[in-house]
Amino acid sequence: MSDKRVAVVTGARRGIGKATALAMAAAGFRVAVTSSNPGLPVAGAKGTAAGLSSTVDAITAAGGEALALPMDLLDRASIGRVVDAVIAQWGQIDVLVNNAIYQGDTLQCTVMDSAPDMLERVFLGQVVNTTYLTQRVIGAALGRHPLRVINVGSAGGRFDDAQAHPVGQGGTSFVYAASKAAFHKLAPMLHTELAHAGVHAFTMNPGLVQTEALTQFVGTVPGANPVEMPARVITWLATAPEALILSGTYQDAVTLYERHCSVGA
Template identity: 45%
Template sequence: MTQVAFITGASRGIGRETALAFARAGFDVAISARTVQEGEPSAHRLCDAQGVPLAGSLDSTAAQIRALGREALVVPMDLLDSASVVAAGQAVLAAFGRIDVLVNNAIYQGNDLNASFMALQPQTLERVFKGYVLAPMLLTQRVLAAMLEQGSGVVINVTSGAGEGDPPVAAVDGGWGYAYGAGKAAVSRVSGVLAAELGGQGIRAFTLNPGVVSTDALKATIGERGVLALRNGIAPPQVPAQVMVWLATAEQAPRFQRRTIAAQAFALEHAIVADWRTEVIV
């Protein structure tokens, strides 16, 4: 039986590369995000420094998955719309009948996400709560119900160093703000709870910190100066993507639960990818 991976936030960046990595590993893949077709307008869409919406869409990711010979299911989902989140989980299960791996990668990424503390508006925190706490909980609950019925499943929650430590510089200088840090701190707490409560029922849950990854979204949210400030470790998105496939498939992976896995160091330590650090990252 072909296994199914459901990757959220798969229109670009880490999510897209993770979807492709699972397809290469033989999975059929369901993908979700707000942007289905290239250039589609949406509220809070992330833009570059010139105000141009970032490229990427579910349709383009799906085409790449199908080119690899795997089935792709496009599922529109807006983290700020709880009904669409629940509907997305139901749509994947209706189409495939099972979900073997859920990767909670999607986050709210509006341009207000890294506002400085004194400039932070209540509505931003409300969106962060919906996008980082409520939506992943609703989706994971729905998927876990099916995983428990089938007796197995893997949940991977993608966190960030912002949820586990202080910024290297102020938000105005390219560091992260309170809203983003608070959102990712919530993400960091999910997998340990799932492992403790459901580990005896065939559920495995992991927390993955990709580290600094060279994506357009990173540059749009913290700017080129922020990227330079964080360059003590930077990798292409294929690195965390391949680590997630390893966590979902490797026999020895379960022992790495109940901790935050630093994807870049982990990838090198376990020879999951070739060393990329001599390459030029743009």
């Protein structure tokens, strides 16, 4: 086992995932980053994942180590290859940040417009294959070293009452909310089943964060947070000894940021 800890951050080409990868590298982690965009080799990194260059370059320019890997949440084999590649390169995975989400063109639609094929793809990515990735990473860590899993959830999957506005008019879509709600069950279940074995899992709701995706689907939202806010919170959950008491729980990033991360920001 290396004395340098290793993190895997999924969906790190842009947005919250990219900011998290940079923050984890700044905290001393070797960071494997994934993107579903196939294509050109990334300079200075193993694997191929076009678009990860800016993430990798920023990490390496700051003196960190990054591994760029292609991973499509709809392609289970690519998920297995990510775990195998990280273990082959660095021997261990200490932190998994499940940030990536499959967002097809038709994600922003009403219940009546939610085609079965689209529902299957979204649940395959957000629930089935994200669980598979988590299983594979736990399998590599169990009995060897502790592991922290941080699942990036959403308030949209948290509340069961009717929302004020339908999708397209400020509300979230059924498939997004429902798949996040299912995904939210992963951390508490893992806590119950595996915290005694050193696996600690958290659900973190980033709140409104002005990412490319938010701009694309909703627009510019006054008061939305910068990507660095949830990135700092994820890094705190991944590293702070006092964060372990939150294992198995759902947490709002803004609250944790104000309590634990804002000093010196």
